[in-house]
Amino acid sequence: MQQIWNIQRQSLVDAYTLAKETGCSLLLAELLLARGIDNPEKAKLFLTEGGPYHLPQKLSGIKEAVARIIKAIVNEEKIVIYGDYDVDGITATALLVDLLERAGANVSYYLPERLIEGYGLNLEAISYLEENKTQLIITVDCGITSIEEAKVLKDIGIDLIITDHHTPLADLPEAIAIINPHLNDYPAPLCGAGVAYKLAQALSQEVPTQFQLTPRQIQLAALGTVADIVDLKDENRRIVKQGIFSMNKEPIPGIVALKEVANLNDRKIDASTIAFVLAPRVNATGRLGSADDGVKLFLSDTLIEAMPIAKKLDQMNVERRQIEDNILQEAILQAEEQLDHKAIVVAGENWHSGVIGIVASKLVDLYYRPTVVIELSDGECRGSCRSIENFNMYKALEATKEYLLKFGGHKMAAGLSVEKNNLEDFKRAFLNHADTQLTEKDLYPRVYIDTEVNIPIDLRLIEELSLLEPCGAGNPSPLFAMKEGLWENAYLVGANKKHLKFQLIKDNVRYDAIAFQMADRLQEFEKSLKLDFVFVPEVNEYMGKRSVSLNVKSLRKADKTWECSGEEQVWRFWSSLNDGELSYVAKSYLFGKKEIGLPALSLIHNMKILQKEH
Known part of the structure; x- marks a missing residue:
């Protein structure tokens, strides 16, 4: 599949200044600038504590929620934490249940079943909770759009506190308190577990002897934040960094058990481990059955209790x-x-609604087209939608809503339901909408590269780059480009020979490299001497020895049409010339101008020779 490689470029002047003021390498300074970290104070906070801390009281409804919860405990009222069936909802539920139990509350939890009840508050669940004498419901990761259900709760005399991070509607549900970062422009894009953690902090600040935070709270907040793929910026990054540190120092039994069943042994947990190893196992319980097992796992006090669940x-x-x-x-x-x-648009009988979202994502990876995957049934058919960069999925569904029963979501992901007899009309309309909105170029995936590397990559550099962790949404692992590298000794590895292993040589330095799921590229490039590579540098540990390994994310034949950035000294030499084309171009480059008109390559070559003569 053809790709478009976009190389970011920061002001070298700003990068040098930041590197000097913070004592870091020029490369790390460039990466910090790309993440909006443009002064030493921000850099220190980002690289050490991870991000800022904000008072919980900056969130809407915190004061009212804290007062009502304390009142419920004093009066021995029955409290129910009402969660969601994904990792974010599971961790948020366990986080608050544990805190309130230790504070002496009469608290239990309720998670709806995905395949039977669907997402959020529902009338059947409310009826069940009423029969069980519930007096206060605290939602986590849901509730912000439950206007009808909130009215029913008010009518039957059950108080409601909503904690949620999803986008509110124009009208809000009636509740004792609504804690949602969207309501007052809270600085951090918290997930459901993040909102629950801020409520826990507020309770702890109000009565510290009764509401005591333990490693369980920060670890579950971090797990939910990474799993929900919210941006690891601002306070989110701080929560995840502190949570991962705690997981590696004194993990709760549920996390120890997950590591054991995943055969992680003594491997340290990082954001990638959470996203691709731990979270999928927790998500599985909500996708295929009841998510209660996930809560039980994280509430386990011993490994003996946690292992069977894991x-x-x-x-x-x-x-x-x-x-x-x-x-x-x-x-x-x-x-x-x-x-x-x-x-x-694809549809099938007996396609499990708990996994069709994952299938839609995989089809996007394979074909890079907006994709809708629908589970067929006799009446209402449910679908999951995933999109690409230049296509707004929500607007596409809005344009075809005449064929839908309901839909919701955002630009990149959405859900829908459609009657079976309207499915073909919807499919035709959706495909037509995409055909008119997208160009052929839109179907080329973009690869956003942080910078081109022209220095040797060693262990010391990789260790410095690890300061950017935790990486994930909003703070991706830095992607580097290396152009016109020689490649040798290529062969296939893995149980099914799906991975490509080879050696990459650049400026007389030899690196071990691996490209996962790229076995098909061997035949494509086996006669090419030089390739362009996009990669993440990593440390490989084998038999007690540590070495540099390049995790290649993309590769292509050496492309002479790349921006000819030249060596930095050349640009500085050009900028020192009298006013003219070369001086203007060089100064534009040094100060980070995004689009510059480059002189001919032959002229660049001649100017390099001229520089050497001077």
Whole structure:
């Protein structure tokens, strides 16, 4: 698949200044600038504590929520934490249940079943909670759009506190308190577990002897934040950095058990481990059945208690992958017949609604087209939608809403329901909308590269780059480009020979490199001497020895049309010349201008020679 490689470029002047003031390398300074860290104070906070801390009282409804919870405990009222069935909802639920139990509250929890009840508050659940004498419901990761359900709760005399991070509607539910970062422009884009953690902080500040925060709270907040793919910026980054540190120092039994079933052994947890190893196992319980097991895992006080639950989740994750793969193979057959369109709509009988969102994401990875995956049923069919950079999925569904029962979501992901007899009309309208909105160039995925590397990559540099951790959404692992590198000794590795291993040589330095899931590129490039590479540098540890390894994310034949950045000294030499084309271009480059008109390559070559003569 053809890609568009975009190399970011920061002002070298600003980078030198920041490097000098913070004592870091020029490369790290460039990466900090790319993340909006443009002064020594911000850099120190970002690299040490991770991000700022904000008072919980900056969130809407915190004061009222704290007062009502304390009153409920004093009066021995029955409190229910009402969560969601994904990792964010599970961790938020366990976080508050643990805190309130230790504070002496009469507290339990309720998580709706995805396949039966769907997302959020529902009338059947409310009826059940009323029968069980519930007096106060605290939602986590849901509730902000539950206007009808909130009215019912008010009518039957059950108080409601809503903690949620999703976007509110124009009208808000009636509640004792609504804690939502969108309501008062809270600085950090918190997830549900993050909002619950701020409520826990507020309770702890109000009565510190009764509400005591333990490692469980920060670890679950970090786990939920990474799993929910919210931006690791501002306070989110601080929460995750502190949480991961705590997980590696004194992990709660539930996390120890997850590590054991995942065969992580003594490997340290990082954001990537959470996102790709731990979180999928927790998510599996909510996708295939009841999410209660996830809460029980994180409330476990001993490893003996946690291990059976973790093993169950691990097995469910295996089942989830098998179900997902079966659906994916069927979906690919349908997708292959739609490649003359700029979008994909596939549907199938007995496709599990708990995994169709993952299948949609995988189809986007394969074909880079907006994709809708629908589970067929006799009446209402449910679908999951995933998009690409230049296509607004929400607006596309809005444009075709005449064929839908309901829909919701945002630019990149959404959900819908459609009657079976309207499915073909929706498919036709959606594909037509995509065909008219997208260009052929829009179907080329973009690779956003932090910078081109022209210095040797060693262990010391990688250790410095690790200061950027935790990496994830909003703070991705830095991507580097190396152009016109020689590649040698390429061969396939892995159980199914899906991965490409080789050696990369640049400026007489040899690196071990691996490109996962790129076995097909071996035949494509086996006769090419030089390639351009995009990679993440990593440390490989084997038999007690540490070495540099390049995790290659993309590669292509050496492309002479790249921006000819030249060596920095050349640009500085050009800028020192009398006013003219070269001086203007060089000064524009040094100060980070995004688009510059470059002189001819032959002129660049001649100017390099001229510089050497001077």
